[in-house]
Amino acid sequence: MMTDSPAAAARVAITGMSATSAFGRGTEPLLAGALGGQPAFGPAGRFSVQRRRAKAAAELPGNPVLADELAAVIGAACDQAGLAPPERGSATLLLALHTDAAAARGGGAPSVAGNTPAAVAARSGLPDAPRVYATACVAASTAIADAAAMIVSGRAGPVVVAAGYLVDEDSFALFDGGRVLARDGQVRPFSWGRQGLLLGDGVAAVVLESAASARRRGASPLAWLAGWGRAGDAYHVCQPCPEGSGLGLAIGAALRRAGIDPPGVGYVNANGSGTGYADASETAALRRALGAYADEVPVSSTKSVHGHALEASALLEFVLTVLVVRAGRLPVNAGYLAPDEDCRLNLVLGAAREVSCRYALSLNAAFGGASTALLVAAA
Amino acid sequence: MLARSQWPALPRTGLPPTQLPGIPGFIISSFSPLAAELAQRCLRQCFGDPPADAERGGRTAIVLASSTGDIATAAAIASAVDQGRAVPPLLFYQSNPNAVAGHIAARWGLAGPVVCTIPAGAGPSALADAMDSAALLIEGAEADAALVVLADQGGPDGDRGVAVLVGPAAWLQQTAPEGEATAVRDIGSMSGTP
Secondary structure, eight states, rough: OOSHHHHHOOOOOOEEEEETTEEESSSSHHHHHHHHTOOEEOOSSSSSSSOOOOOOOOOOSSSOOOHHHHHHHHHHHHHTTTHHHHHTTSSEEEEEOOOOOHHHTTTTSSSTTTTHHHHHHHHTTTOOOOEOOOGGGGHHHHHHHHHHHHTTTTSSSEEEEEEOOOOOOOHHHHHHTTTTTTTTTTTTTTTTTTBBBBBEEEEEEEEEEEEHHHHHHHHSSSEEEEEEEEEEOOSOOOOOTTTHEEEEEHHHHHHHHHTTGGGEEEEEEOOOOHHHHHHHHHHHHHHHHHHGGGTTSSSTTTTHHBBOOGGGGHHHHHHHHHHHHTTTTTOOOOTTTTTTTTGEEEOSSOEEOOOOOSEEEEEOOOOGEEEEEEEEEEO | EEEEEESSOOOTTHHHSOOOOOOTTTOOOOOOHHHHHHHHHHHHHHHHHHSHHHHHHHEEEEEEESSSSHOOOOOHOOOOOHTOOOOHHHHHHHSSSHHHHHHHHHHTOOOOOOOEEEEETHHHHHHHHHHHHHHHHHHHOOEEEEEEEEEOOOOOOOEEEEEEEEEOHHHHHHOOOOOHHHHHHHHHHOOOOO
């Protein structure tokens, strides 16, 4: 039930969602994969990795087409929200996408986002997206925060936020060249011996709207976006601030907006990319924002099972965080070997943990120190 | 609006040269140097020499928009992959716009949100969209001010861009010496967006 408190009035209803990952199409395989803790990584199969140092990725079988997958998740999310085709025409579409391989090869598209945005809008019956979010690993969470800001300020009715990335050769070669991919074929967030990240397919969509809009349309919230925060490190081109300043600020802002104290947070789906600097920085950010409670709050990074979906990862993880809050079971931080002194956290290890979780944080951080925190509240 | 800059700069006595200065660690593409130079010219009008004072910088967001994106970096990566060459490691770092946003943020001490977008439109409509992004941040109390950079690469007229610093009017009145305030007004009245 909504209350009259300012924090409750600023909440945003999540009324529909869908996702596709290497575990399969739909939210059920995604949740089952995360709770099962069995990573979806295998030999990268869409292109030759013979010349690459790393060899693994989390991929759907075959060669899925991004516009097809996006149209499918948007359709499913809108159906769940009860957003019928006539209503979709007046909704808002926000997209987060990676650079398009055809556009990079002079495919005649107006931008590096390629022709996917226009194709997706047309096929989904939604107006064209005003922009594509390109803020790297926080692109999709930035789109969610913008959607929430548009909704609470009355600028927008229902907003469909969609994001997609499918493992591609350009990114694999680029990340391999940057020496950030795990050569041992596993992502080991916050663990001693972690080697880096692995790419993974991720396509997701959510429908966000005000409580009043959901009531008016007769849509039942799956959960609430109770708070959001974003900030920067002001530290370095690509390295995260060791003290976790930007992410710490973002977490604090999300909690303040929701009007809750740190002990109210029952779970953190961490950015946890599995890279050395970033996991240590995120640990520092949690300590900065949550104080001593950072030792207690259960934490896992679901990138350890579905991989890093780049611009789409934050939306895949947001959807998974909503699923976790609804299921009352916390996903495993897979790939863990042994403690790292710089990453002392209450990690969910071994098996999924049963909890009653009212609030959960989904955290993301990117190059340039861009950081976001999304706070999900149970419906 | 607190300050504004554009590239290419209109011919005007005393303006720096027309070649974009490079940034250490950024190669091949002019996208990041363009964004950094636009930011530099704009921020200097309000904040003087970098960094900005901690209180104001800490509440200043960066919105980096581009109708085109960094075409040259994307093309360089694609070319290396297609020809079976190794992708230069430095391209990894500059392959998304966050890198130069991080460069600007670190140099100037801007710790507000970082938002990088590809607006659907071009020219004035792209700038208007980027300003909308900034308005969401400021009106939602996520930042007090925002550096908005629109940087477009290539095209018949070459690289073009504009940067605008929007924020509390009090910042301009309290910080800019008389000469700089005049310069801000002059530049602010320049016509033309990319």
